[in-house]
Amino acid sequence: MTARLIDGKTISADLRGTVSDAVHRLRRDRGVVPGIAVVLVGDNPASQVYVRNKSKAVAESGMHALDRKLPAEITQDDLLGVVAELNADPAVNGILVQLPVPPQIDPHSVIAAIDPAKDVDGFHPLNAGRLASGLPALVPCTPLGCIRLAKTVHDSLAGLEAVVVGRSNIVGKPVAQLLLGENATVTICHSRTRELAQVCRRADLVVAAIGQPEFVRGHWIKPGATVIDVGINRVPRTDGKEPNKTRIVGDVAFAEAREVAGAITPVPGGVGPMTIACLLLNTLRATCAQNGFPEPSI
Ligand code: NAP
Numbered sequence: 001m002t003a004r005l006i007d008g009k010t011i012s013a014d015l016r017g018t019v020s021d022a023v024h025r026l027r028r029d030r031g032v033v034p035g036i037a038v039v040l041v042g043d044n045p046a047s048q049v050y051v052r053n054k055s056k057a058v059a060e061s062g063m064h065a066l067d068r069k070l071p072a073e074i075t076q077d078d079l080l081g082v083v084a085e086l087n088a089d090p091a092v093n094g095i096l097v098q099l100p101v102p103p104q105i106d107p108h109s110v111i112a113a114i115d116p117a118k119d120v121d122g123f124h125p126l127n128a129g130r131l132a133s134g135l136p137a138l139v140p141c142t143p144l145g146c147i148r149l150a151k152t153v154h155d156s157l158a159g160l161e162a163v164v165v166g167r168s169n170i171v172g173k174p175v176a177q178l179l180l181g182e183n184a185t186v187t188i189c190h191s192r193t194r195e196l197a198q199v200c201r202r203a204d205l206v207v208a209a210i211g212q213p214e215f216v217r218g219h220w221i222k223p224g225a226t227v228i229d230v231g232i233n234r235v236p237r238t239d240g241k242e243p244n245k246t247r248i249v250g251d252v253a254f255a256e257a258r259e260v261a262g263a264i265t266p267v268p269g270g271v272g273p274m275t276i277a278c279l280l281l282n283t284l285r286a287t288c289a290q291n292g293f294p295e296p297s298i
Contacts, residue, residue, distance in 0.1 A: 001223065003261035006149050012273035015148070015298070016061060019280045022296050023062040026287070034287035035064035036094035036120065036279075037086045041079065041105065042072030047098045054096075057276045063283060066092055076105050080113050087115040093290055094120035094283035117290055120282040123169065131177050138282055143175035145274025146207055146228045147182065153226045153263045154205070158183035163200050165189045165216065165251070166209035171230050175207050196220075208251040218256025227257055227264040230271050 026032050036058050040051045051067065058065040066089075068082060079101075086092045095118045097110050111119075116126040122140040130137035150157060162184040166172035172188060179186045184205065189196055200206055200220040208216045209230035221227060231251025250267030258264055265271055284296055 001259065001262075003227070003258045003264040004153070006152060006226075006228075006263050006265045006270060008145075008149060008265055008270040008273045011149060011152060012145070012277040015274070015277040016057065016280060018298050019277070019284050020061045022284055022298065026284075026293075027062065030291070030293065032287065032291060032293075033062070033064055034093045034283050035066050035091045036096065036283045037066040037068060037089075037092045039068045039070065039079075039082065039086070039095065039097045041070045041074055041098070041101050044100065047100075051098055054276055054279065057280060058283075061280045063280065064091065072102050074102075074105075076109065079105055079110060083110060083113045087113075087118065092118065093287040094118055094279075096121045096279070118286060120279060120286055122174065122282065128169065128174070131174060131181075134181060138286060139178065140170060140174045141278035141282060142171050142209075142230060142271060142275045143178050144278040144281070145271055146171075146175050146230065147178045148278070149228055149265060149271065149274060150205055150207075150226060156182075157205065160184045160204040161187075161202055162205040162207070163187045163189060163203035164207045164209070165193075165196070165200065166207075166211075166230070168209065171209035172207075175209065175230075179205075179207075206252075210251040212251055213249050214251070214253040216252040216257065218253055218258075218260050221257050221260045223260055224262040225260075227252055227261045228271060229254070229265050229267050231267060232272060 038051050038054055055065045086095045095114050101107050111123045116124045119127050119138050122138040127137045162179045164172050164176045167188050167190045176186050176188045197220045201222050205226045207228045213233035213235050229250035229252040233249050234246040235249055237245050237247050248268050
């Protein structure tokens with residue numbers, strides 16, 4: 001059996017198109033243009049690439065990109081000052097501080113300083129708490145993307161046995177909360193989980209968010225299961241071509257898992273593109289909530 005590919009590129013392009021249409025209507029009918037400020041501290045090369053891609057997507061969606069590039073040596077107080085300015089700026093509906101931040105900055109303090117209503121990354125403790133309490137919240141983008149991808153395979157996730165491997169605040173925990181909200185039966189695994197392969201093998205839906213290349217093997221997957229691979233890992237090329245170059249693989253051994261699963265996300269081209277699309281969706285939602293407009297049904 002060869003699994004159906006869950007095409008994150010196409011699904012995210014559709015979502016971005018729908019968000020763009022809603023942004024266009026907001027501008028036309030209400031004279032409001034959502035604005036998002038992505039704050040980049042320092043010159044981490046991977047962060048620079050992410051931020052460039054985000055800014056491009058923001059501009060393409062018709063929103064305003066109000067990005068701030070700050071020096072690596074900025075003090076925590078000065079960074080908190082920038083966040084306070086953005087909180088107070090009515091043109092800014094969404095604020096995202098790109099992680100990681102340099103060592104002199106405590107990321108938790110910075111996240112806690114963001115106005116929860118503008119916290120489009122969904123990392124503020126108030127939003128995390130609301131999500132855990134089953135209340136409306138701004139929800140982290142990658143987990144939102146995972147659920148949307150799973151729902152392209154399953155009309156309903158209710159009653160599915162779901163196994164999430166990874167318990168980070170950014171992916172594992174919020175994806176597990178969202179799955180609970182969808183009435184799946186959820187198991188969260190981590191580095192101390194015993195018999196991980198066996199636990200995975202009972203899952204109808206596996207979400208892998210570990211950060212270890214091709215860690216989840218094909219024989220860990222129940223035949224016909226859906227596999228959402230969040231991992232982004234750079235590994236050396238093994239095909240002999242351009243040996244100094246790297247390639248990107250997920251947390252799942254894709255070639256093996258594809259032979260067993262019913263549906264699987266590729267890496268790249270699966271969860272990755274959904275993250276930015278969900279950031280745009282969160283910014284649209286935040287803008288509507290801040291202005292007292294009805295929540296967009298996207
Ligand atoms: P993280 O903060 O490093 O968390 C990794 C989690 O995996 C931890 O909970 C850890 O367990 C668990 N883990 C590590 N090794 C394990 C093992 N051998 N067995 C079982 N569990 C293990 O990583 P993250 O931020 O969640 O990211 C996970 C992956 O997703 C990374 O590859 C990252 O690049 C990728 N990612 C992709 C996107 C996207 O847009 N596609 C967004 C965010 C992250 P402990 O808690 O016990 O240490």
